[in-house]
Amino acid sequence: MLYRHVRQVQQPVVRRKGAHRFRSLAANEQGSFTMEASLIFPAILVCTILLLFIGMYVYQKVYVEQMARTTAERLAYTWDNSHKDLVTGNFNPNERDGLYWRLAQDSMSDLFGLLVAKGATEVSIPVAGNERMGLVESKLAKSRELIPSGMDGVARYSNYLLVRKIEVNLHKSFLFPTFTFKLFNSGPTSGESISYVIDPVELIRITDMARTYMKDIKGRITVQEARAALKEPLQGLSGEGVKITSERQAAAYLKSMVGGKEVVFSTPSGKSRTVDALDAQGIAHQAFYNVTESQLRNDQMPKDVELLEQGTQVKGVVWHFFKKGTEQKEIPSANFRKELERKGIVVVVHN
Secondary structure, X not given: XXXXXXXXXXXXXXXXXXXXXXXXXXXXXXXXXXXXXXXXXXXXXXXXXXXXXXXXXXXXXXXXXXXXXXXXXXXXXXXXXXXXXXXXXXXXXXXXOOOOHHHHOOOEXXXXXXXXXXXXXXXXXXXXXXXXXXXXXXXXXXXXXXXOOOEEEEEEEEEOOOOEEEEEEEEEOOOXXXXXXXXXXXXXXXXXXXXXXXXXXXXXXXXXXXXXXXXXXXXXXXXXXXXXOOOOOOOOOOOOOOOOOOHHHHHHHXXXXXXXXXXXXXXXXXXXXXXXXXXXXXXXXXXXEOOOHHHHHHHHHHHHHHHHHHOOOOOEEEEEEEOOOOOOOOOOOHHHHHHHHHOOEEEXXXX
């Protein structure tokens, strides 16, 4: 009886001691920080690196798109003159693309035949240095001044007569693990931009010219003659870069400048008058080099006045004076010039 009583007394004590040990073990936090860090830190590291690459990818994509937009806008702004600086727009006034480039060299098929656009003209970026190019291609190739190394793409120009646009597509590779491209369905960064060529002054000029002259020349000039009339002059009207040393050279330069030919007229009084260059509009152009006013007043001026008063053989008369040198006395003088203008003769002085 006594032994049985002792066992009954001691048994509850043992049970309370085991429960105390379990509670103390559960309340012990030693090593919990290490375990949590080993589980969470890799996930934080992966997310940080992933966000870093995503930020770099977005930055590069925005950079490529901005570069495409800037290139397209600057190409469109400088399209009217290939000699313009692509960044500042500055250019030398003596450097131009010609008089008829919009009609013959701007991806337009034929103004006097079938007036349709040729389609898009395309240039790859970067541009090969030894590639032969026309005017449109050379303008598009100027994009190499802006595009940094490492980018490639295409610059495209389309002329739809009333709408002319420039399209630039750029691509730049992005250093990123291959599996991420498949995971996010992405590839090299790319950018695309479209800018429209605006030329309001030329549009107004062409519109006024068409309204004024098309009804007068319709049926009076053939397609072949119209194409021949688009021949570019050698230099501008002021003769920049041309050195005249003789009367014959002045006459030859005048023919090339106005696109005219030498013609011999007979005045109403029966005198013979040889014109250096008669242009397509019936304007008589005459070159003078190393002459005196007395010769012009007594010989040339009366003949031209007769032709102007007659009004059938010529529509107008223009006298072109070429100076022999800087020391030459000014010719024509102010009084003689006013006299010529009163009689209907236009005076042009070439320096």
